Amino acid sequence: MRSYRIAAIPADGIGPEVISAGLEVLDALAARCGDFRLEIEPYDWGSAHYRRHGALMPADGLERLRGVDAIYFGAVGAPDVPDHVTLWGLRLPICQGFDQYANVRPTRILPGVTSPLRGIAAGDLDWLIIRENSEGEYAGHGGRAHRGHPEEVATEVAIFTRAGVTRIMRFAFGQAQARPRRHLTVVTKSNAQRHGMVMWDEIAAEVAREFPAVTWDRELVDAMTTRMVRRPASIDTVVATNLHADILSDLAAALAGSLGIAPTGNVDPERRFPSMFEPIHGSAFDITGKGIANPVASFWTAAMMLEHLGEGDAARRLMAAVEQVCAAGIVTPDLGGRASTAEVTRAVCEAIAGANR
Ligand code: IPM
Ligand code: MG
Numbered sequence: 012m013r014s015y016r017i018a019a020i021p022a023d024g025i026g027p028e029v030i031s032a033g034l035e036v037l038d039a040l041a042a043r044c045g046d047f048r049l050e051i052e053p054y055d056w057g058s059a060h061y062r063r064h065g066a067l068m069p070a071d072g073l074e075r076l077r078g079v080d081a082i083y084f085g086a087v088g089a090p091d092v093p094d095h096v097t098l099w100g101l102r103l104p105i106c107q108g109f110d111q112y113a114n115v116r117p118t119r120i121l122p123g124v125t126s127p128l129r130g131i132a133a134g135d136l137d138w139l140i141i142r143e144n145s146e147g148e149y150a151g152h153g154g155r156a157h158r159g160h161p162e163e164v165a166t167e168v169a170i171f172t173r174a175g176v177t178r179i180m181r182f183a184f185g186q187a188q189a190r191p192r193r194h195l196t197v198v199t200k201s202n203a204q205r206h207g208m209v210m211w212d213e214i215a216a217e218v219a220r221e222f223p224a225v226t227w228d229r230e231l232v233d234a235m236t237t238r239m240v241r242r243p244a245s246i247d248t249v250v251a252t253n254l255h256a257d258i259l260s261d262l263a264a265a266l267a268g269s270l271g272i273a274p275t276g277n278v279d280p281e282r283r284f285p286s287m288f289e290p291i292h293g294s295a296f297d298i299t300g301k302g303i304a305n306p307v308a309s310f311w312t313a314a315m316m317l318e319h320l321g322e323g324d325a326a327r328r329l330m331a332a333v334e335q336v337c338a339a340g341i342v343t344p345d346l347g348g349r350a351s352t353a354e355v356t357r358a359v360c361e362a363i364a365g366a367n368r
Pocket of ligand 2: 257258261
């Protein structure tokens with residue numbers, strides 16, 4: 012039987028609720044498929060760890076994760092710890108330490124879910140956003156001087172390297188090529204940002220020659236927001252910088268109905284290191300502990316993780332079960348339903364076991 016080691020890091024807020032829901036569903040799936048098993052290694056890292064030990068994870072955290080096949084991550088962020096501390100203490104060190112340079116964000120409208128866009132058909136919004144995940148605006152380059160004085164100065168420098176842009180561009184063209192429409196939109200802001208962004212455009216044109224089967228176009232990021240709202244069907248695969256894609260993917264999730272359903276993968280395409288899969292929604296302290304967090308993002312995340320592990324059949328079975336449950340209207344309040352996290356989870360487990368068929 013195929014076996015995979017999975018590190019589970021539920022961390023903060025609703026993270027533990029949705030990750031335990033996801034693990035329940037993965038259990039049901041492994042039982043149903045019968046040809047693979049998951050060995051789950053739980054890690055209690057996050058803001059509580061920070062309050063106890065002064066760090067979100069132990070100093071040898073990356074070493075401990077290095078041998079796993081994938082990381083299943085919840086959410087990080089707490090009201091009493093500054094956001095930049097939690098982010099730079101756990102999620103970014105893993106992304107950067109394991110060179111997970113491709114952030115993969117699929118979005119589509121699941122059955123039974125209503126998009127805020129008027130008159131849109133489900134097939135009109137089926138996007139894959141590829142976010143550069145290792146440099147750009149998140150490179151952490153910059154500093155502050157003269158703190159507290161009137162002449163205080165702060166810089167936040169975006170870093171773009173030819174190697175970094177080329178590899179994300181190749182990955183994005185490759186992803187576009189594997190999708191039925193084979194279309195890629197390269198997003199920049201090369202009218203205003205005339206160095207790094209112009210280099211993006213140039214490298215896109217170079218890499219495009221390696222992928223003659225893919226059609227592609229360019230869009231400025233501001234115009235892209237309009238296009239996503241007004242001409243969603245013109246979009247298939249998208250590649251953008253770390254910050255631009257961060258913003259576009261929130262818009263994408265909202266247009267597809269809810270931030271509560273959107274998954275993401277922080278992927279090392281070369282598989283030198285484990286990749287990390289997480290729901291996009293974050294820790295959501297306003298609803299923590301209420302039992303109403305939408306577990307669909309963590310289920311979809313689990314499906315992406317299975318796909319990455321080579322368990323495509325299991326991934327498809329999981330998504331079919333999720334879609335069946337959404338279509339039946341068994342959804343949490345963020346999607347206009349009345350079901351709890353536990354009820355959605357149970358329904359998906361039953362759908363996997365075939366009880367509803
Ligand atoms: C995301 C999130 C994070 C990001 C936050 C939590 C820092 O918004 O995954 O999109 O900006 O990368
Ligand atoms: Mg974001």
